[in-house]
Amino acid sequence: MLWAQIAAMSEHVMICEVGPRDGLQMAKSRMETGAKCDWIAALAKAGVKEIEVGSFVPAKLIPQMADTEAVVRFAKEIPGLVVVALAPNLRGAQAAVAAGAHRVSIPVSVSEGHSRANLNRAPDEQVAVVGQIVEWMESAGNPAEIEVACSTAFGCSIDGVVPEREVVRIAAALAETGVEQIGLADTVGYANPAQIKSVVRAVRREIGPALRGLHLHDTMGLGLANALAGLEVGIRDFDAALAGLGGCPFAPGASGNIVTEDLVFMLESMGFGTGIDLAALIAARRLLHEGLPAEPMHGQVAKAGIPRTYRQAA
C-alpha cells in the first residue's frame, strides 16, 4: 500500500502548538511582537490548525505576554486557524474574547500548592471562577469556546504526588460548570505511561467525552512515551511546542513541552494524520531562533534530519 493511500485512511490527531504561550513565558528574553507573528504565520502555513498564541495575564507578572492582544488580532486573520488564548480569570477571558480569540483556555491546578503559586487561589476557588466564565460566555452569546486545562494532574513539584481521585473530583466539578473541553496537564513532567492510562480512564469514566486532550512536558524524557500511552487510550488532542520550548514559571523544576516536530514524526510514522508538513514545521524553527537567539532549542528530528523512510510503508 502506498503512503498516500494510508494517509487518506488515517485517523486524525489534532496538535495544538503552545510554544507562543507556554514556550515564551519561560524564555529568558522577550520575543518582539513582529517576530511572534511571523513565527505563528509560519506554523499555520506548515499546517498547524490550532495555536495558543498568548495569555491575558498582568504584564508585570509575565512581561513576555504583554502583547497578547496584538498577537491575537494578527492570528485571527489567518484563514482556518483556531486561535487559543489563556486566561486565568473572567477579566482575562473577556479580554481574549474582545481581541477575537476563538477559544479561551483556563488553567485549574489540581494540587493546592501549584494552584496557590500560579493563581493565588485554591483549586475549588478556581473551579468557581470557571463557572463565572461559563455563565458570562453564555450571557454574551458564546462568542468563544472554553477549554480548561487541569494542571499538575500527574504530580506537582510543590505538593508531590497528586492522587488520581483528586483529578477525578476536579474534572467532575469542572464538567458540572458546563465546560465541554477538559484537558489534563502534566505541568511538571512527572507522569509515566501507566499513570497516563490510569488517570485518563478514571477521568473519562466520570466525565465522558468532555475529556479531550493531554498537555505533556518532557522533564524526565518520557514525553513521547506518555503521548503514546494517551493515544492508546483514545486521546486524539495533544499540546506541543516547537523546539520543546516551555515550562511553568510557578512550577519549580518543570522543563519544556513535548517537541511538536518529534510528535508529528511519531504520529505520522504510525499512520496517524496531523495535516502538518514536517519539513515546513522544522523550517519554522529558524524564525523562532531569530526571534529568541539565546533560547536553547530541543528536538531530535530537526537535529537528525527527516529520515528517508518517513512515510514510506514497509
Added chain:
Amino acid sequence: MLWAQIAAMSEHVMICEVGPRDGLQMAKSRMETGAKCDWIAALAKAGVKEIEVGSFVPAKLIPQMADTEAVVRFAKEIPGLVVVALAPNLRGAQAAVAAGAHRVSIPVSVSEGHSRANLNRAPDEQVAVVGQIVEWMESAGNPAEIEVACSTAFGCSIDGVVPEREVVRIAAALAETGVEQIGLADTVGYANPAQIKSVVRAVRREIGPALRGLHLHDTMGLGLANALAGLEVGIRDFDAALAGLGGCPFAPGASGNIVTEDLVFMLESMGFGTGIDLAALIAARRLLHEGLPAEPMHGQVAKAGIPRTYRQAA
C-alpha cells in the same frame, strides 16, 4: 499500598548496559582502560546485572575497543555480573570465550547495505557465520551463551525501509542455527511504536520465546516510546547506554542509545522492577564524564533530578 509492597510484587525488566561497547565505539576520544573498569564497576554497584563491555574486532577498525580482553578479564571478577562481549565472527567469539565473557553477542544486519558496510558480508553469509559459532561453541562444551542482535530491523540509513518479512526471514534462519537469544535492533533509530509492535509480533509468531530483547536508539526522540511499545507486547529485555552514548560507525545518521537512567525511571515509575538504584546510576555519570570529558552526555532525569514523587504510589 506502599512502594516497597508494589516493588516486591513487580515484574522484572532486565536492562543490559551497552555504553562501554556501543557508546564508546562512537566516542571521538579513547577512554583509558582503568577509567572503563571504574565505570563498569560503578554500574554494577548501582545494580546493573548485564553489561556489554566491549567488542572483539580489529583494533585498527575500532581503536576504542583494543583493550576489550583486559576489560572482560576485569569485569568477570565482579560477582553476579553477566559480562557480554560483541564478536562479529568465529575468531572474535573464540577470543571472547578465552577472555572469560559469559555471553557473546553477534551482530547480523537485516539490510544488505548495512551488512556490507559493517561486516563486509551479505546478511545470509553472516547467518552462516552464526551457524559456525554455534557449532564451535557446542563442540567446546558451551563455555558461553550466544545472542544475536538483528541490526537495522526497523530501517536502514543506507537501504531505507527494511521490510518486516525480511526481518522475520532472517530471525527464522537464525533460530534454525540453534541460537536461543535473538534480539531486534533499531540501529539507526528509525522505528516507530506501531512498527515495534508489528515486527515483534511477527518475529515472535515465527521463532517464539527465542525473541528476547530490543536494542533502541533515540535518533528521532522516539526511544522511550518505542521501549514502551516493546513492553506492551511483552519484551522484558532492553539494551540502553548511560547518558545515551552511542551510535554505529557504519550507519550514517545514527545517534545515541536510549538513556539508561531515563529508561530505569520510566520502568520503575510504572511499577516494573529493574534492580537498579537510580541515584547510584546517575552518580556513575561522573566517572563516564571523567573518562571521556569531551563527550556530550544526554538524559533528562539526570538533568532535572529525581523527582520527589519517584516510587511514591498515588
